[in-house]
Amino acid sequence: MSVFIRRKNILYKFLVSYILVLLVPVVILGCTYYIKSMQIVTRDIEKSNLTMLNQAVQILDFRSKETDRLVSEILTNKRIMDITECTSAMDSSKRLKIGEIIKDLSMYSAGNSMINNMYLYLPQYDMIISNSGMYSSKVFYDSICTPPDISYNKMMDLLNGNSNTKKILEISFDNRIYNMVLHLRRIYNNSKLIIFVDLKNYEDIFSELVESSEGYYYIIDNSDDLFLTNDTEGKHIYSIDWKSNNGSVANASDMIMISSLSDYNSFRYVLLVPKSVYMHEIDKIKAYTVFLIILCLIIGIIAAYLLANKNYSPIKKIMNYIKDISANDNTGCNEYEIIESAIQSSHHEITELKETFKKQQPVLRSKFLADFIKGRLETPEEIVDKSGVLDLDLDFSEYRIVLLHMGREKTSNGEEMIKNSLLNMVDAELIEQYINRNCKGYAIEIENDRIALILGSNKAESDEKLIYNEVIGLKRYLDDKIPMDIAVGISCMFREIKEIGKAYEQAERTLNFCIITGKNIAEFNEVSQASDTYQFSMVQEMHLSNFIKAGDGDAAKKLLDTIYRENIQEKDLSPERIKCLIYNIYNTILKTVWELNVDIGEDWQVNEFLLQEDIRKIFSKFKEKIGSICEIIKYKKENKNKRLINEVISYIDNNLTDYNLNLSAIEQKFNRSGKYLSKVFKEETNCNFVDYINSKKVELAKEYLTSLSISDTCEKAGLASMSTFMRVFKKYTGLSPGQYQDMYKRKL
Numbered sequence: 234m235s236v237f238i239r240r241k242n243i244l245y246k247f248l249v250s251y252i253l254v255l256l257v258p259v260v261i262l263g264c265t266y267y268i269k270s271m272q273i274v275t276r277d278i279e280k281s282n283l284t285m286l287n288q289a290v291q292i293l294d295f296r297s298k299e300t301d302r303l304v305s306e307i308l309t310n311k312r313i314m315d316i317t318e319c320t321s322a323m324d325s326s327k328r329l330k331i332g333e334i335i336k337d338l339s340m341y342s343a344g345n346s347m348i349n350n351m352y353l354y355l356p357q358y359d360m361i362i363s364n365s366g367m368y369s370s371k372v373f374y375d376s377i378c379t380p381p382d383i384s385y386n387k388m389m390d391l392l393n394g395n396s397n398t399k400k401i402l403e404i405s406f407d408n409r410i411y412n413m414v415l416h417l418r419r420i421y422n423n424s425k426l427i428i429f430v431d432l433k434n435y436e437d438i439f440s441e442l443v444e445s446s447e448g449y450y451y452i453i454d455n456s457d458d459l460f461l462t463n464d465t466e467g468k469h470i471y472s473i474d475w476k477s478n479n480g481s482v483a484n485a486s487d488m489i490m491i492s493s494l495s496d497y498n499s500f501r502y503v504l505l506v507p508k509s510v511y512m513h514e515i516d517k518i519k520a521y522t523v524f525l526i527i528l529c530l531i532i533g534i535i536a537a538y539l540l541a542n543k544n545y546s547p548i549k550k551i552m553n554y555i556k557d558i559s560a561n562d563n564t565g566c567n568e569y570e571i572i573e574s575a576i577q578s579s580h581h582e583i584t585e586l587k588e589t590f591k592k593q594q595p596v597l598r599s600k601f602l603a604d605f606i607k608g609r610l611e612t613p614e615e616i617v618d619k620s621g622v623l624d625l626d627l628d629f630s631e632y633r634i635v636l637l638h639m640g641r642e643k644t645s646n647g648e649e650m651i652k653n654s655l656l657n658m659v660d661a662e663l664i665e666q667y668i669n670r671n672c673k674g675y676a677i678e679i680e681n682d683r684i685a686l687i688l689g690s691n692k693a694e695s696d697e698k699l700i701y702n703e704v705i706g707l708k709r710y711l712d713d714k715i716p717m718d719i720a721v722g723i724s725c726m727f728r729e730i731k732e733i734g735k736a737y738e739q740a741e742r743t744l745n746f747c748i749i750t751g752k753n754i755a756e757f758n759e760v761s762q763a764s765d766t767y768q769f770s771m772v773q774e775m776h777l778s779n780f781i782k783a784g785d786g787d788a789a790k791k792l793l794d795t796i797y798r799e800n801i802q803e804k805d806l807s808p809e810r811i812k813c814l815i816y817n818i819y820n821t822i823l824k825t826v827w828e829l830n831v832d833i834g835e836d837w838q839v840n841e842f843l844l845q846e847d848i849r850k851i852f853s854k855f856k857e858k859i860g861s862i863c864e865i866i867k868y869k870k871e872n873k874n875k876r877l878i879n880e881v882i883s884y885i886d887n888n889l890t891d892y893n894l895n896l897s898a899i900e901q902k903f904n905r906s907g908k909y910l911s912k913v914f915k916e917e918t919n920c921n922f923v924d925y926i927n928s929k930k931v932e933l934a935k936e937y938l939t940s941l942s943i944s945d946t947c948e949k950a951g952l953a954s955m956s957t958f959m960r961v962f963k964k965y966t967g968l969s970p971g972q973y974q975d976m977y978k979r980k981l
Contacts, residue, residue, distance in 0.1 A: 243548060243568045247541035255533035263526040270518045278506075278514070279489065282442070286493045286504055289438045294497040296347040296434070303345050304418055307426060310337055313353060317424035320357055331367055339364035347434055349413060350378070350406070352427035353420075354392050361427070378429075379405040392417070392425055401460075404429060435461050439502075448488075448506040455499035469505055548572070598623045602677040606634060606685050608734015616730070625675070631728045632674075632689025633700050634740040637711070638720040638748060639682045667710060672703050683744075685737070697726045701756070708754060720747040721754040745808040749848050750801075760807060767806055767814045768799045771936030774817070778825040779886060782879065786863030790856045793818070797852050815851055822855070826862060830919050877903070878917040881910065885926055889933050890951040896922050931965045934958070939977055943970045 307313060312334050319327065334353065342351045342364045353362040354370075361373040368377060370392070374385045380402050383391070391398065398417040403410050416428040439450040440463070449469060452461040464470055469488065491504040548568050555575045590597070601619050605627070620627045664676040664684070674688040686707075688700045701723065708721055722744025724736040739757040746760045747753065773796065780789035800806055800814055881899060888894050896907045899922070903910070915921055920928075934950035941949065947958040962970050 244541055244545045247544055248537055251537035251541055252534060255537060256530070259526055259529045259533065263522050263529075266525075267519060267522040270522070271515050274514045274518065279491065282446075282491050282504060282506055283493070285442055286491055286502060289442060290493045290495055290500075290502050292438060293435065293500075293502075294495050297498055299345055300347045300428070300430070303341055303348070304416075304426065304428070307337075307341055307351075308418070308420060310334075312337065314421065316353075316355065317421040320422070323358055331362060334362055335364060335366065338362065347430055348428055349411070349431040350427075350429040352378075354425040354427055356393060356423050356425075377406075381405060381410065392427075393423060395419070395423065401432065432461060436463070439463070439504075442504060443506070446506045448504055450505075451501075451503040453501040453503070457501075460500065464505075551575075594623065598625070599677050601625070602675055602687075603679060603685070606677065606679075606687055606733060607737050608732075613731065626673075627730065629673070629687075629689035629730065631697075631726050632687055632730075632733075632736070633697070633726055634724040634733070634736040635686040635688060635704050636679070636722045636737075636740045636744040637684040637686070637708075638722075638744055639715065639717055664707070667707055668703055672700055685740070687733075700726075705754070718753065720744060720752070722747055723754070723756045725757050742808060749808050749811045750805075751849060759805075767810050769796060769814055769817050771933070774821050775886065777818075777821055778828075779883070781822065781825045781859060781862055782829055782866065782882065784863045784866035786860045789859045789863065793852055793855055793859070797848075801848055811848060815848075818855060822859065822862070828918065828920075829866060830917075874913045875917055877905075878914055881914065882918070882925075885929060889926075889929050890949060892951050892953050894926060894951060927961045928965050931962055934962060934970070935966070935973065938970055938974050943974075946970065 312330055316327065316330055316334060321327075338351055338353065342348060351364065352373075354360075355362065359370050361368050361370055361377075363377065370389060371385065374388055380388060382403060391400075394417070397419055398415065400415045402413055402415050404413045404415075405411075411429075412432040414430040414432060416426075416430065418426040418428070420426055435452060439452075439461075442448075443450055443463065449464040450462060451459065451464065451470070454460040459470065462470070487508055488505045489508060491506065493502050494500075495502070551572060552568055555571060601623055602625070605616065605620075616627060664686070665674070668674045668676070668686065668688055672688050674686055676684055676686050679685045686704075688703065704721060704723060708719060711719055722740045722742070724739035724743065727733065727736045739760075743755050743757045743760050747755050773792065777789055777792050780786075780792060796814075796818070801811075806814070881903060884899070884902060885894065891898075896911065899905075899910055900907045911922055914925070918925060930950045930952060934946050934952075937946040937949045943958075944955065947955055950958065952958040952961065959969060962968075962973070966973060968976065
């Protein structure tokens, strides 16, 4: 178990590191979120309470303004002013006027919700007027408005005072006790306007404010006296700073004070809200914050494990790989120590590989240059990378590819051999030293008898002539060292390194041109100007075949001389067309030999001709073989039947265009029975009459198809009908006439 833990401690370190990285910001963000949320909730609650308090203050101010406006209106009432100024005895006119005043007071009382009752005191008559009637002061005190805590005399002293008065009293109306605010306004001759405002107007508004929070409210008048409060026990009266700024919020240990100052009457309104109101929401935020922190930690731990396991996965793969390739006992070591040990071991191996690479660098250099010159490297990046490793400078502004070919010769026993590798005779380094005197280039052995050179320059001006002269000098240098002819093929000048494959193809084609034509050195422009058509018609092919069949070696050799003169001496054929000509002559000879059933040995292959030094030797080889074949044919033609069949064949070949060329016509021509002719023909040619005639007609048709339509070819080939022509042609060639024409055109 301890070994397992040691081996896994990298994973555990990853996991612990990620958890710590996660834990710090989560805790910080969680605490920050909690504090900020608490502040926001507190501020919102305080703001909400302050807003409600300000709204209540505005309502009371509005009602106070309405009351004061009503009082001002009453004080300007003419009837009231007249009755207060009157000092004479009561009479009927005054009573009528008092009746009008009663109506006015009723109207005034009905128009204001703040005023509970309104009275007019007339001291000269010891009378109090209400909205329902007029009473003497004694009757008013005893029956209408009785303050339980104030005697009649004290009340009269209060009414007869010389100043305006505002006081809170308990008043009995209709045998019910009310808390009222008494407002006394002096009018004239010590007359008073008596207004009772029910404190319930204040209590209802502020009770709603503190009902949900179970707090306290305080109303302080403009004399800094406590006007109204619900703090009946006086718990916080002496701890309140009544002079706090308007709209301020102050924090005590367990209460928050919110105050607002009336702009109208300078009353100060104070709310005390318990902090427990806030804690309910704050506790929710705290629980939610703790839940989020725990959830983030759980998710973070899972993510940390997955991330640690993901990051550990490459190390695990490396460990598995090291375990597979390393036999060292790494028990007790952690992964980093094991990897370090493996890296040290690999470093040692790499050092050894570098030494090996230095030894193998020439081989690798040769392989790379061979692939590079042949255009086998796909991307410029691959070229740059590999050339940098092999210390090769392939930055050419222009270049040419040159191919050198060493000739072949026969040994004394007639077997063909290559003398020695050209690079065994001449060191590649010597060649590179020679060409790098005036140019820039590299030499590489492509085949055992060929060397490829890339010659170029990184100069801005063209060095095409300079490179050509350098190749001429190199050839002379090699001619002095090697007692053999060397053929040289030179490509055109190229500037884009990506076209090096094309340059190699040009050089190879030019070299083949030199080998076939016997030239020592040539440039690609000479090959590109060579003719692409050669002269070896079906007629010449038939004549060559017939000469061979007739055993006329001299005529066949003379025809070959004509073909050589027309195609080689009188025009410059491209290497490809020369090879095609060689293949056609070879196939004609071989086909004729097969038709004659002549055994010429198994060693007569096409490569025997193509590997000759030049076209002259190839034609000499052809003549030599044709002479041998004709000698064999002459020997066979001594037989009578053979001569007969030869005559028949000659007749068939000369009359292929005849629609009536068949066995019956041959019977009449040679005065032999058809059965006999068929038998002898089969023995000598290993082919029956019909097949031979049809095959010859098909061969003739193949020649005509190269220049005539199918219908004209059918007529020229001597076939009776188009259906017969299509059937016979398909049978012997495997292709329809149309398909054969298409194939011939593609070859061109």
